[in-house]
Amino acid sequence: MKTFVKVMKALSDPSRVRIVKMLQKRVMCVCEITAALGVAQSTASKHLKILEDAGLIASRKEGLWVNYALADGGASPYAASLIGNLKHWLDDDPSIAELAIKLPHIRREEICCR
Amino acid sequence: MKTFVKVMKALSDPSRVRIVKMLQKRVMCVCEITAALGVAQSTASKHLKILEDAGLIASRKEGLWVNYALADGGASPYAASLIGNLKHWLDDDPSIAELAIKLPHIRREEICCR
DNA sequence: TTCGTATTTCGCGATATGACGATTCAGTGA
DNA sequence: TCACTGAATCGTCATATCGCGAAATACGAA
Numbered sequence: 001m002k003t004f005v006k007v008m009k010a011l012s013d014p015s016r017v018r019i020v021k022m023l024q025k026r027v028m029c030v031c032e033i034t035a036a037l038g039v040a041q042s043t044a045s046k047h048l049k050i051l052e053d054a055g056l057i058a059s060r061k062e063g064l065w066v067n068y069a070l071a072d073g074g075a076s077p078y079a080a081s082l083i084g085n086l087k088h089w090l091d092d093d094p095s096i097a098e099l100a101i102k103l104p105h106i107r108r109e110e111i112c113c114r
Numbered sequence: 115m116k117t118f119v120k121v122m123k124a125l126s127d128p129s130r131v132r133i134v135k136m137l138q139k140r141v142m143c144v145c146e147i148t149a150a151l152g153v154a155q156s157t158a159s160k161h162l163k164i165l166e167d168a169g170l171i172a173s174r175k176e177g178l179w180v181n182y183a184l185a186d187g188g189a190s191p192y193a194a195s196l197i198g199n200l201k202h203w204l205d206d207d208p209s210i211a212e213l214a215i216k217l218p219h220i221r222r223e224e225i226c227c228r
Numbered sequence: 229t230t231c232g233t234a235t236t237t238c239g240c241g242a243t244a245t246g247a248c249g250a251t252t253c254a255g256t257g258a
Numbered sequence: 259t260c261a262c263t264g265a266a267t268c269g270t271c272a273t274a275t276c277g278c279g280a281a282a283t284a285c286g287a288a
Contacts, residue, residue, distance in 0.1 A: 001204060001209060008122050011118075012122035013119070014119055017115065017119065039246095039247075041264085042249075042266075043246070043248070046247090046267090047246090048266095049267095063255070064255060064265090065265085077203075078203065112263075123275095127276080155234085156238095157276075175285085177234095177286070180234075
């Protein structure tokens with residue numbers, strides 16, 4: 001029950017859903033996600049932690065950056081199912097479509113002070 | 115996005131998940147659900163409203179009682195999918211199993227004043 | 229209509245959540 | 259070692275949520 005509720009809670013915030021939808025397209029670091037969502041860096045970091053705790057995404061430290069990607073689903077069957085559904089859900093949502101257009105122009109080299 | 119988040123929010127509370135799992139077994143009125151969950155009747159009513167707004171359950175007034183049942187899913191594809199998944203999810207959860215045992219002994223004739 | 233019952237709504241307090249800025253932590257390179 | 263950069267954590271505030279009891283509704287029976 002606890003793990004199920006955790007997944008539901010994690011996906012009950014629009015910003016977090018947007019993060020999952022972006023990570024469907026590609027791996028992203030925190031500063032890219034911060035820029036894409038237009039929120040404070042600490043806010044993005046907190047959302048990422050909640051998604052990771054729920055088993056929806058996974059982080060991987062690479063040098064100075066922390067890259068986030070969709071989880072493989074091994075951690076939680078509920079997370080795996082929702083990740084699968086979200087592949088084809090919400091693509092026509094205005095805020096998701098907007099992100100999809102914006103995404104190719106968000107590159108860490110231009111955001112982080114190199 | 116709003117309807118999706120609404121479904122996730124509705125299912126991010128253990129009491130509400132329990133309600134959905136109980137309604138898988140049979141139609142129930144508010145006083146039966148109140149007794150099964152062991153909460154105040156106003157609390158149960160509020161949870162039911164949230165689940166109904168999300169398109170997960172449907173209510174039907176029958177005389178003095180209001181009977182709640184699982185929604186057919188026509189209202190929201192997200193709700194429909196989650197209802198389907200919950201059919202086989204969480205059956206082995208302790209609190210759900212306990213409810214399943216308790217359920218046959220909860221009858222409105224014994225709860226409501228006759 | 230008037231009463232009694234099942235349910236909903238209202239109002240409140242305690243707790244949880246989401247946002248931010250400031251600080252701290254971790255890893256790179258001078 | 260030190261300075262610098264990306265990310266995580268801390269402290270705080272505003273808002274949302276969950277629980278309850280009390281009052282308001284809705285309905286059926288007398």
